[in-house]
Amino acid sequence: MKKGHIIGLGIIAIAIVIIMTSIGDASSYESFSTAWEMKQDGDDKAIHVVGQLKKDGSGQVTGLEIGEDKTSFTFMLVDNEGTEQKVYYNEPVPADFQRSEQVVVIGSYREKEIFVADKILMKCPSKYQETDVQAAGM
């Protein structure tokens, strides 16, 4: 076999490994119910759940409980199927958390009552969408 062929085969082999691990390590978007099924099947892989924060009439997030030393908190998230779930996050409350509406939590179930997020991504209403120009400047 020529050297070129060996290198070629090597490249293909590495490329296949890369593709396989990319697929294997890729996370997925789930709902809370499918995430719980995964947990019961013994699959502890971190997954993404997209959901909305529960807010009261005045726009305050409800169900927010901040830990005693302020370094962790729990909140309620409603996924796209309408399932409500308590989520624990081991970080201080991010500054723009109150403002955000859609939240993506990346993590897994600890037990039925609690979903532990390793990371949360917040989508804040973009300032571009602000249609009410503040008249306060008048």
Place this chain on the structure above:
Amino acid sequence: MINTFVGNLGHFMTILAFVSALVTAYAYFQYFRANEIEKASWRRFSRISFYVHAVSTVMIAASLFEIIYNHRYEYFYAYSHSSKALPVHYMISSFWEGQEGAFILWAFWNVVLGVVLINTNKFWEGPVMIVFALVQAFLVSMILGVVIGDLKIGSSPFILLRDATQAPIFELNPNFVPEDGTGLNPLLQNIWMVIHPPTLFLGYASTLVPFAFLMGGLVMKRYSEWIRPALPWAIFSAMILGMGIIMGAYWAYVTLNFGGYWNWDPVENAVYVPWLILVASIHTMITFKKSNTALKTSIVLVILSFILVLYATFLVRSGVLGDASVHSFTDLGLSGQLLIYMLFFLGIAIFLAVRAWKHIPTSEKEASVYSREFWIFLGAVTLGLMSFQVILPTSIPAWNALVESFGGISNMAPPADQIEFYTKFQLWFAVTIALLTAVGQFFWWQKMDKKALKEALVTPYVISVLFSAAVIVLAKVYDWKYMIIVLAGMFTIVANSVILFRILKKSTFKLAGGSLAHIGLGMILIGIMFSSGYSDVISINMSGLTYSNSWEDEMNKEHVLLWINKPTQMKDYTVIYRGRQKKVVGVPEYVPAKFLESTGNVNEAIAVADFKDYFKKGDKVNLVLEENDYFKIDYYQNEALKFSLAPMSQFNESMGGLISSPDSKIYLNRDLYTYVAAMNDYADPDWKEDEIYEVSPGQQFHIADFVTYFDGVEVMKEIEGYTLQEGDVAVKAKVRVLDYDVEKLLEPTFIIRNNQIGKLPVIDTELGLRISLENIIPEKNQFVFKVNQYQKDYVVMKAIVKPYINVLWIGTIIMLIGFTVAIFRRFDEFAKMRDKGLE
């Protein structure tokens, strides 16, 4: 008064730039086809057309900047990206905060590059400028802002606010102009954000140059000659793009609070990948110049680097990333246009390359293991695999979008732990690259066989093993993976240093670019290993609190809660939070916020007490960005104050958020990085119920945990901000509150006028106390105080030690110097051939 002139001018210039770009492309096409007699006149016309385009592009930029600079908030762009309080250099950042501005910046650089090319090339002008003009037409179309039926072409930065929003105010008064804009994202208010985007976009723009030369070469059937003029530009592009990436990383390190300089975020990956490919293409192009191999590889890589820049733009700016990125780019509805832009050039490049493919000279003989071509090729392959490994998962959101556009469902998400996922591959690729550069460099400078190779490599190998052993022992690198990195990095540094010295001894510095860049690479590798691999969170929660849930105790708490003035142990340090500070114009140090009171005007405050020699009580002072709070964190070791850090946070109402930036103590061998993750909000305190204390002068008592002394009262002759009348009695109580090593004197006042009582309470936001003197009971010589508590001021903080991060920064600088040396050398070669009239 609404000024529509500038906007109309800008919009007109956009249309002019678009049309002139198309005309230029057509004219250069005619020039390219014309016979010798007509060539001169077509060339003159083409150049005039391009210069018209150049001037109009500059005018677009000038119009937009005029709108921002003169605070014309009737324009949507100025309203949503800037505000009056911004200093001029941040207005420049406002310019490219929006995507439209970014496209203008890109188009501007292309124009600059085009002008340089016209004036440095004789032979290549026609085809190169056709590609340039077409690219410009696409770029300008992004800001065209033309709507034909349902079709929207581009998003214009020159639209008026009243046209961009449906705010009801405009129905009442169409000529309404807001007083102020909503401001620049505080994260971008950083000096690195003034220079990082132009650098990055120059890098983006310059990838066009080698691509354009290649297209010219393919069309003119000069399949190999394009390399000489393209090479210096490819190196330039890699240098600038690399610099842009590093600036972005450094900006992230000093401004963002994710605790590092690189996060494998899609936005970062999207520039990292084209850069890798660009570097690979430089190497294969150099090999080709030396030995006529790797031409096809070079062609593929040059095409790929240009297309990947467009793909990166598409990923980042089309909104396809959606939830996948922390960076939020808004979808301006340009995704279709961006896609067409990319596919257009991809299509042309593939067509031309395929058509030329069988005519492209290749060398038949197999490269020997002892040839430099072999090693360079392996390096290029490794860089290619490295890129592939990053771009594949980064494209998952695009893949989902593609599947969904065909009606399928794909719920794939990017890897949950991106850092771990990418690192496990990139680490080993980087080690491979480091080893290849070390070996490859020896092949580069001399002919090698098995014996010569052994001889050449033994000394550097032994030296690097010795050095690595020293590093491993001294810096306690006990992880086998990290040992390998140290060894690989050290081997590159030593081997390339040996080459460097030989070059310097024998010939000139001009040839040293390669070895310098590789030494930089070795240092970067070691620097990354230390600063990331051994990054140590020292703010471990040591409060000893146990949590309600048993499992919660297993979680690593990486933040500490610091109450004001309360010493907290953190590894080798004792830290104390000392309160908020502000930056005042003309004062070289931070000023505690309690010395200042806002006047209500932008960035203006009144001093409520003297502060050193800088200002007196009652002086008006100017603040540097009043929204910024700097939290004073004192670090003690052995009871002695070592240093203070001032991590920043900014509360920006119109941006609707709190943003915090770290502060680092920089040592020669490590950084101590500190940021504030959460803080007290005392703007609108929720006071607890009244507590009543009846005390006599001289008595000690407790308010909450504070030891408090009531030292007595003083009868006042005058009170600030209050006119005393004949017969009024005013009494000031002196209450001393002790909080750890801090003693505070609070002086509530009590006034009696005509049997009416007036009380002036004192609020201390740091202690979270409100005290008022409620009553005086002369018969018992007692004074009645009413106290309300809120909570003491606090911050939640994270502190990380990053060892040897300076090795990384120094390595990047050396690498950039190496690139620069190489640019000069390669441009020199090109210029010599050109001046001989050969090209």
